[in-house]
Amino acid sequence: MTQTEIRRSRSALSRVESRQALGFVSPALLGLAIFTAVPVVLSIVMSLYNWPAFGERSFNGFGNYVNLFTKNPDFWPALRNSAVFTILYVPANIAVSLGLALALSSRIKGRAAFRVLFFIPVVTPVVANALVWKMLLQPKGLINGVSVSVFGVELPNFLADPTWAMIMIVVMSVWQGMGYNMLIFSAALEQLPDSVMEAARIDGAKGWRMLARIKIPLISPSIFFAVIMTMISAMQVFAQPQLLTGGGPGNSTLPLVMFIYQQGFKFQDLGLAAAGAWILFVIIILITAVQFGAQKKLVHYEH
Known part of the structure; x- marks a missing residue:
């Protein structure tokens, strides 16, 4: 051939x-x-259309976007609430997850069981988790009951107070999602090169110095991935405020995704809801682009 x-x-x-x-x-x-x-x-x-759920549709150009930025009274508070939740939730999630991963990377007994225990909320339906937390945080719930019976202190109605409501949503969300990033960090810590760790110990690195100068730089790609994914999920938060507070009191816990949901399914303005969704998409893309731009200075890739 x-x-x-x-x-x-x-x-x-x-x-x-x-x-x-x-x-x-x-x-x-x-x-x-x-x-x-x-x-x-x-x-x-x-x-780009006036698109009611029922009725005639008409071309509107960028009118929906203009309406959101200049006329709709709930858009800016919803955007602010999403930003506040993200600013509070992302660092708390990363810090708690990394702390758990570092604790479980030590030679403690039953660390596999602890990892499973901390990961259970991740695979449990968020609806079930939110309903349990709502019962715990009620004025006659378990948390307030224990506080009154043990310390004699009457706690505030967490879900009815504009300040406490957002904090409780963040706390519940951290509890719900910390197990996922914990496993990512645990896997990264277990893959640290033994030669590098041994050399660092010989040079006298230990404790916080070992953590800050050796471990965190070596697992920074995993931290970078976790920060991006956690930020994206935070900007899309919906179930927790919907089930715990319904966006209230007032609109103090109304996030942007819940605002989009209300525009589309409560007020039946699908065009306005679609415009809000694309604004959220652009915001997430821009924040992610900034993070990728900063990775060269913040992330250490071992070659």
Whole structure:
């Protein structure tokens, strides 16, 4: 067989394999197109229209966006609440998760059981978790009952106070999500090079010095990943305020995603809801881009 015939045979085989591969992935591509690509395009179109749930639709250009920024009284408070939740939640989640991972990386007995215990809230439905926390935080709930019976102190109604309500949502969310990042950090800590750790010990590094100058720089790629994913989830928070406070008292715990939900399904203004969703998308993209821009200075990649 000549070289030309060999090349033709390989080319024919490559085409056959390409068609077979396309056949295998076509169901996934079809699902991606139907349930992701089409809704994304439709949401862009909807954001440019007056699009009531029932009734006539009319082209509105960027009117929905202008309406949100200049006329809607709840948009800016919702955006502020999402920002406050993110600012409070992301550092707390990372700090608690990293602290647990460092504690469980030591030679303590039953650390595998502790990891499972801390990860249980992650896989438990958020609705169940929120309802349990709501019962605990009620004026006649367990937390206030223990405080009165043991210390004689009557606690405030956490979910009815504008300041405490947001803090309780952050606390519940940290409890719900800390197990995921804990496992990421635990895996990163277990992969630290023994040679580097031994050299650091020989040089006298220990305690906080070992943590700040050796361990954290070496696991900084994992921290960077956790920060980005946690920030994205924080900007999309919905279930916790919806179930704990309903966005109240007033609109003090109304996040942007809940605002979008209300515009679309309560007030039946799908065009305004779609515009709000795209504003949230742009905000998340910009924050993520800034984080990626800063990674060269903050993240240590071992080559």
